[in-house]
Amino acid sequence: MTPTAADRAEIERLVAAVKHADGVSAWSEPVLLDLATPTGHGRHLVVRTEDGALAAWAHVEAGDPDDVVVELGVAPGARRHGIATAVARALLADPAIRPGHARVWAHGDRPGSAELAGALGLARDRDLWMMRRPAGAEPLPAPRAVEGVTIGPLRVGQDEPDVVAVNARAFAWHPEQGAMTVDDVVRREQEPWFDAEGFLLARDDGSGALLGFHWTKVHPDGARDGGPVGEVYVVGVDPDAQGRGLGGALTLAGLHHLAGRGLHEVVLYVEADNAAAVATYRRLGFEVDAVDVSFGLPEDI
Structure with missing residues (x-):
């Protein structure tokens, strides 16, 4: 989908809710900048509940076909219903996301992310540390x-x-x-x-x-x-x-x-x-x- 201004505002509220619940954003700065740019080049996938509420958002950066990057998150109130698994499987079925040429970021290294990755057959390949000087x-x-x-x-x-x-x-x-x-x-x-x-x-x-x-x-x-x-x-x-x-x-x-x-x-x-x-x-x-x-x-x- 190509998000409208209303879509972007709704997604931004989802981003804020996820960060508040988890203490970390599920999406990186480049993804959020792309969302905020009407001419952004990333691909977007959204999932809604039966009443139309936004339940999940996934962003796909496929500018480099040899390094497709996926970042996704689920609304706190919509978790434990298989939404993340369904979204991930839908993305992995996309011909543009080729084995050996795609990866998914899990920000914060939360246990649920590792469980989902394991269930999908994904392999941990990079660790990015946030270091803090108190x-x-x-x-x-x-x-x-x-x-x-x-x-x-x-x-x-x-x-x-x-x-x-x-x-x-x-x-x-x-x-x-x-x-x-x-x-x-x-x-x-x-x-x-x-x-x-x-x-x-x-x-x-x-x-x-x-x-x-x-x-x-x-x-x-x-x-x-x-x-x-x-x-x-x-x-x-x-x-x-x-x-x-x-x-x-x-x-x-x-x-x-x-x-x-x-x-x-x-x-x-x-x-x-x-x-x-x-x-x-x-x-x-x-x-x-x-x-x-x-x-x-x-x-x-």
Whole structure:
């Protein structure tokens, strides 16, 4: 279906109800941005009860036919009636969702998600950790300078192509992050949380070339006390500039920026098997707080 404005509003209410019930959203930020965009490219499947109430919503991102991504959730009051199983089976019967080329995200790693995945023959293939630095953590190390490099804020309308080029090289291995486009950046610049001062770029003093960046984010809630929480949204360093300590310097610069805004509690997302990044974040006081799991559709299903 192509959601109308009324459909999107109804789905947004479902999203809020699921997050309130579970403590975690069943859908990722890119999916929710796609929902909010009238020209969004994702596919939508909704399930309604006999009285017309929205019982479930599934989003299918099939832009890359070799990596189709499904995210779905069921309204709290409609659970334990086989709706999630029925929706998942309907999606898996779609010829566009091919074994070995599709996966389903389970945000929060809830037991019911693992049970459903097992019943459908899906295999756990990725763990994405949300790590949190609590407000009471040890003080941050002092900002770190890198010789020949200046760190400053994004110039909106000028720096986006450079950011996207560095991001593509830094995350060539990453199925989601590496595909970021200039349009993706511009779309996020329209969000209420966007702050150019918190989008920090590291440039070479001689050539002016962009070497890396740290994009921070602020959520209006999510802290332990219910208040706002900062996020290490993306840290990317051009592979040709690695080995100079830029990743650590940019991470610290962003954390100090957030602290300067009064945000001493910070979260981030990192692949569980990225040992180097996890070790860096642990040294800065971050610990695993939640887990998102990707379940893949095996070739031999």
